[in-house]
Amino acid sequence: MKTSKIWIIDDNPIDSYIVKTMLELNELSKDIHVFSNNKEALDSLEELNEDNSDGPIHIITENKTNAVNGWKLIKKMSNKFYEKKQKFNLKFHMTSEKYTEDDFEKFEKTDPLCSINKKPLRLDHLINMLQY
Template sequence: MKTSKIWIIDDNPIDSYIIKTMLELNELSKDIHVFSNNKEALESLEELDKSDSTDSIHIITENKTNAVNGWKLIKKVSNKIIEQKGKLNLKFHMTSEKYSEKDLKKFAETAPLYSLNKKPLRLDHLVNMLNY
C-alpha cells in the first residue's frame, strides 16, 4: 500500500525523523514532506492549491505545542478549502502524548480529522492511519 503524499507536521525533529523513517523503510509512501510548524505547512498548502493539484494528502500533525497546533491548523485549512472550493483531498491524523476529554469531544466534531493517535507512534498506527 502506497499513499501519494504524507505531510508530517511536528516541532520535535526526533518524532518527525522516526515517523518518516518508518514510512520510508516500510514503503508506505513515495512522497513525504516534513514541516516543523503550522506556518510552513500552510505556505506549502497555498502553493499546492495554486497549482490546481488534486492530490490526496495524509497530514500527521501534533495536537498542541507552541509551533504546531493541530486544532488551529485544521480549522484554518478547512475554512480555506471551503472558501476556495479546493480540490485537495486532505486527511488529518493527530498525535499527542495525552488527550483530554475536551480533545476527544473536539475529535468527534472535527470533520477532516480521521484519527487521534498516542505517541510514540508505532508502525501499526501508521498503517491504520493510511487506510482511511
C-alpha cells in the same frame, strides 16, 4: 499500500524523523514532507493546486504545542480550501503524548479529522492511519 502524499507537522525533529523513516523503510510513501510548524504547512498549502495533487494527502499533526496546534491547523486549512473552492482529499491524523477529555470531544465533532493517536507512533499506527 502507497499513498500519494504525507505531511508530517511536528515541532519535535526526532519524532518527525522517526515517523518519516518508518514510512520510507516500509515503502508506505515516496512523497513525504516534514514541517516544523503550522505556518510552514499553510505556506506549502498555498503552493498546491488541484492539478498537482492526486490522491489523498495524509496530514499527521501534533495535538497542541507552541509551534504546532493541530486543531487550529485543521480549521485554517479547511477555511483556505473553502475560500479557494479547491477540493483536496485531506485526511488529518492527530498525535499527542496525552489527551484530555475535551480533546476526545473535539475529535468527535471535527469532520476532517480521521484519527487520534498516542505518541510514540508505531508502524501499526501509521498503517492504520493510511487506510482511511
